[in-house]
Amino acid sequence: MNAVVRPRNLQGNRACALAAIEAGCRFYGGYPITPSSEIAECMAAELPRVDGVFVQMEDEIASMGAVVGASIGGVKAMTATSGPGFSLKQENLGYAAAAEVPCVIVNVMRGGPSTGLPTRPAQGDVMQARWGTHGDHPVIVLTPASVMEIHAETRRAFELAERYRVPVVLLYDEVLGHLVETVAAPADAGASATRRFASGPADAYQPYRPGADGIPDMARPGDGYRTHTTGLIHDEDGFPTQAPARVGAVMARLLGKLDAHRDAIERAECVDCGDAEVVVVAYGITARAAARAVAEARARGIRAGLFRPITLWPFAERAFAAATRGARRIVVAELNAGQLALEIERLAGRERVGRLNRLDGEPLAPAAVLAAIADAAGATGER
Amino acid sequence: MSDTATRQIRLAGTGGQGLGLAGRLLADACVAAGHAVAQSQTYEPTSRGGSSRSDLVVADGTVDYPLVTALDALLLLDQAALEDAPALLREGALVVTDAALVPHPPAAQGELHALPLTARARELGNPRVANMVGLGALVGLAGWPAFEQVERAVETSTPARFRELNLAALRAGRALVATDASAA
Numbered sequence: 001m002n003a004v005v006r007p008r009n010l011q012g013n014r015a016c017a018l019a020a021i022e023a024g025c026r027f028y029g030g031y032p033i034t035p036s037s038e039i040a041e042c043m044a045a046e047l048p049r050v051d052g053v054f055v056q057m058e059d060e061i062a063s064m065g066a067v068v069g070a071s072i073g074g075v076k077a078m079t080a081t082s083g084p085g086f087s088l089k090q091e092n093l094g095y096a097a098a099a100e101v102p103c104v105i106v107n108v109m110r111g112g113p114s115t116g117l118p119t120r121p122a123q124g125d126v127m128q129a130r131w132g133t134h135g136d137h138p139v140i141v142l143t144p145a146s147v148m149e150i151h152a153e154t155r156r157a158f159e160l161a162e163r164y165r166v167p168v169v170l171l172y173d174e175v176l177g178h179l180v181e182t183v184a185a186p187a188d189a190g191a192s193a194t195r196r197f198a199s200g201p202a203d204a205y206q207p208y209r210p211g212a213d214g215i216p217d218m219a220r221p222g223d224g225y226r227t228h229t230t231g232l233i234h235d236e237d238g239f240p241t242q243a244p245a246r247v248g249a250v251m252a253r254l255l256g257k258l259d260a261h262r263d264a265i266e267r268a269e270c271v272d273c274g275d276a277e278v279v280v281v282a283y284g285i286t287a288r289a290a291a292r293a294v295a296e297a298r299a300r301g302i303r304a305g306l307f308r309p310i311t312l313w314p315f316a317e318r319a320f321a322a323a324t325r326g327a328r329r330i331v332v333a334e335l336n337a338g339q340l341a342l343e344i345e346r347l348a349g350r351e352r353v354g355r356l357n358r359l360d361g362e363p364l365a366p367a368a369v370l371a372a373i374a375d376a377a378g379a380t381g382e383r
Numbered sequence: 384m385s386d387t388a389t390r391q392i393r394l395a396g397t398g399g400q401g402l403g404l405a406g407r408l409l410a411d412a413c414v415a416a417g418h419a420v421a422q423s424q425t426y427e428p429t430s431r432g433g434s435s436r437s438d439l440v441v442a443d444g445t446v447d448y449p450l451v452t453a454l455d456a457l458l459l460l461d462q463a464a465l466e467d468a469p470a471l472l473r474e475g476a477l478v479v480t481d482a483a484l485v486p487h488p489p490a491a492q493g494e495l496h497a498l499p500l501t502a503r504a505r506e507l508g509n510p511r512v513a514n515m516v517g518l519g520a521l522v523g524l525a526g527w528p529a530f531e532q533v534e535r536a537v538e539t540s541t542p543a544r545f546r547e548l549n550l551a552a553l554r555a556g557r558a559l560v561a562t563d564a565s566a567a
Contacts, residue, residue: 009410009420034428118428146449179449180407180422182414285450292448366448 007184012147012176013080015183016106017042019154020078023192025104026052027077029066031059031085034118035174036108039080060085064092064105071101072229074195074220076158080106082174083125084115086132093167094133095231100165100208100216100254102195104157107169108177109284109335111361120361121174123284126339129169130313136251138258140265141169141313145287147181153310159193160265164258165215171312173335175285175363198225207238208250214257258314266316269308272298273323276305278376281320281344282333283309285363290333293369302377315343324348329376331356333369354379388442390527391451393468394517395436396460396484398429401514405458406437408540409518412532413441421449434464456525457493458517459485460500479521479560481513496524498559504552512545512552519556530557 010018017039020028028043040056047054053070057063063079070077081089086107096103111117112124125132129141140160144153150172157168198205198217207227208216216236219225228238233250235241241250258265272294273279282290287308297304307323309316324330330348332341333356345353356372358364392409394402403424410422421440427433438451456477457468462485469489472478476493481500488495498520504513515537522533534550541549 007414007419009407009414009422119426175423175450178424180410180420181446181449182419182421288448288450295447363450365450365452367452 013038015151019151023158027070029063036080060088064089078104090133096167097137102161123335143312206236209236267310268316268319270323271306273305277303279327292366390441392439395464398435399431405514408536411536416528421446515552516556519553523557523560
């Protein structure tokens with residue numbers, strides 16, 4: 001039963017931590033970094049109350065290692081960081097992708113590169129979230145745009161991580177991390193996905209033999225199943241192989257395992273796209289500015305729409321195609337030099353796509369997006 | 384929702400002056416009064432010094448765009464935090480400044496009240512409650528949200544050992560503007 005609590009003010013980072021605990025997260029390995037530190041602060045306070053474990057590790061490399069280890073140990077686990085720490089976590093994130101270890105990594109984006117702009121927002125880690133670790137690998141990236149949605153998508157991050165045995169990155173910007181919004185959230189949205197542990201005869205268990213859904217069952221330590229975990233490419237028995245036929249089959253399953261589930265993974269919001277001449281693509285805090293800009297453009301008689309990916313990777317290609325089918329121009333607004341724009345250009349063709357970028361540590365304001373919409377509408381000859 | 388359907392407030396100063404806390408308390412008071420709030424903050428990567436501000440967007444329904452675009456009220460505790468505020472002030476906006484720490488307040492656009500906020504806090508025993516003095520003055524002048532809601536937010540959300548001092552500072556701020564208004 002969902003008891004609705006009265007409206008209260010909740011910070012984005014705090015919403016993330018509380019949702020993680022609701023989702024059943026019982027291990028946090030982290031190293032605090034602005035602008036994500038409130039997540040660690042909240043987890044340190046709250047996890048012991050639910051018999052969970054909080055460990056502040058010596059650095060981000062170790063914290064990601066601890067998260068992977070805790071998850072192999074049978075516990076839902078997460079970490080949170082920002083750009084510099086996200087860079088350090090990449091090696092062990094890749095290990096989680098290869099060994100199919102469920103885990104949630106939060107990256108509250110600040111200006112980069114390097115230590116960059118510690119307290120200012122950016123959206124510069126869009127490609128790093130997809131391709132930051134070496135080698136072809138599956139990963140899911142979610143990008144909420146409000147405090148309420150941080151709560152919902154954090155819960156969903158754990159669902160997806162456990163169900164598909166994949167690292168899930170929750171990616172949002174400094175503004176949303178520190179934003180306090182009035183929310184009327186359910187006190188507890190109910191139980192989250194439980195991990196599907198191996199059952200059946202122990203002597204027949206193969207740790208990486210996929211089930212009907214393409215996902216292998218994990219062995220719970222202590223249940224008596226023999227397992228082996230490695231970052232080396234491994235066969236269904238968990239042990240390394242370099243035999244081309246086996247490597248080909250193993251990689252095909254690993255890289256394709258999300259494909260059959262994209263309807264469940266992909267999520268996007270379309271606003272006024274039906275008859276739109278100009279569609280803005282935006283996510284995170286930029287989507288909030290774009291929503292206002294689209295409404296104001298409509299009020300001025302410009303047929304504008306908003307396509308807002310909530311699942312950033314894998315990108316919601318079919319929803320995007322449907323939303324932009326009638327659009328003459330597409331404007332990709334983002335706080336980077338043009339990262340998601342590359343994907344949009346790939347899908348829609350470069351001639352239809354314009355870019356609106358900001359890199360000075362300030363968010364894009366509604367007026368800037370509105371001006372870009374008006375320019376694009378002018379280019380379509382509509383105005 | 385357009386800008387005109389919201390009330391937008393900025394509390395600005397330097398790191399350590401307690402603008403983040405003041406913003407949170409004001410946001411809590413607004414919610415208690417039945418409004419929806421978005422409160423954002425901007426600060427420098429230093430725990431003391433550097434500009435620091437807390438912005439509020441207050442609406443009767445939901446807040447669509449959560450960052451300020453046109454200010455109805457500005458509390459300014461340090462000249463260094465003026466930044467882009469002058470360009471954001473609406474015609475007739477309420478501006479409350481610390482008279483000693485803001486030698487060059489924003490000109491013309493608003494209703495300016497240069498007040499001895501930090502001096503009054505010092506008289507109360509601790510210059511660090513200048514944020515509460517300023518908040519009391521701002522809410523006293525704006526007449527909104529209800530002063531009692533702000534008092535309640537201070538009571539419930541500040542540590543016990545500072546509660547009485549914070550409340551005294553808040554009320555001292557209101558008293559400053561009661562005087563200011565009668566003198567005007």
